[in-house]
Amino acid sequence: MIYTKAFDSKRFCFVPIHQEHASELFEAVSHPLFPKPLVLAQIRTLEQAHHWCKERVSDWQSGETFVWSCVDKANQSIIGQVTIQKRVNGLTLAYWINPEFWGRGYATEMCRDALVYLSESGYQGTVWAGVHHWNTGSCRVLAKLGFERIKSGEEFLEYKISISNTKIA
Numbered sequence: 001m002i003y004t005k006a007f008d009s010k011r012f013c014f015v016p017i018h019q020e021h022a023s024e025l026f027e028a029v030s031h032p033l034f035p036k037p038l039v040l041a042q043i044r045t046l047e048q049a050h051h052w053c054k055e056r057v058s059d060w061q062s063g064e065t066f067v068w069s070c071v072d073k074a075n076q077s078i079i080g081q082v083t084i085q086k087r088v089n090g091l092t093l094a095y096w097i098n099p100e101f102w103g104r105g106y107a108t109e110m111c112r113d114a115l116v117y118l119s120e121s122g123y124q125g126t127v128w129a130g131v132h133h134w135n136t137g138s139c140r141v142l143a144k145l146g147f148e149r150i151k152s153g154e155e156f157l158e159y160k161i162s163i164s165n166t167k168i169a
Contacts, residue, residue, distance in 0.1 A: 006068075009113035014068035017056045017081065021069045022049040024078040028098035037132060040096060056083075070110050079106050082114045090126035090160075091118070107141045115145065119163050129159045 006015045026049035029040050043049050059065035065085040069078045080097035093114065097107045115127065129147060131138045132155060139149075139157065147159035 007117050008073075009109075009116070011073060012079075012110060012113060013071045013073055014082070014113070014117070015071060016060055017053055017067040017069055019050055019053045019057065021078060021081075022046060022053045024069070024098070025049045025053060025081075028080070028096065028100075031099040033099035033102070035132075035135065037134075038096070068114070070106075072106075077101075080110060082110055084114065084118065087128065090128055091123070093127050093129045102137070107138070108144050111141060112145055115161070115163065124164050125162070127161050127163060130156045131159065132156060 006013065008014070023046065025040070026043065026046045028034060029043045029049070034041055040052075043052055056065070056067040060067065063086075065083060067081055067083045069081050071077065072079050078098075079101045080095060083092075083094040085092040085094070093111060095107060095111055095114075097110070118127070129142055131142065133152075142149075142159045145161065147161045149157055149159050151158035
C-alpha cells in the first residue's frame, strides 16, 4: 500500500518526516517528562536527532515505514509524530507526543486521524500497537480508539484493532 506524502484532519496537518523536524524532536525528547525508557529518549544531541530523522526519511523511501510529523494548524507547532510500519500480518501504529502538549487529547485525536486516513486509503486489516506496562496514558489512548488488549508480556502490553469499511471510533 502506498500512502500519500501529506494529509490533513480538522486540527492537524500530517507531513512526512524531514530532517528539518530534528529540532522539534530533540526538544521533545529533552523535556524532563519525556519517558526515559523509550528508545527516542536515547537521542541526546541535535546531531543524533538529525540522524534519526534522516533514517526515517530513508525508511519512508523503502516503503516499509511511514512517519508523519503532526503539525497543529492553529499554531504551526509539531506536537509529535505518528508512525505506521508494515508487518507480516498487518500494520503497527506507534506515536509520541511532546510532553509540553500532554493532557489535551492530542494523542487520541492524532492516532484516530491516522487510523481514519488508513481506512480512507483503502487499508483493511489489523493494526497492532505495543505499550510499556507503565505507560497508562497510552493504554487509555488505545482503549478510547477501540483497540483490544490481546497480550501481556514482561515489559509490554500488545493491542490490536481491525480496520474495515466501518467507521473508526
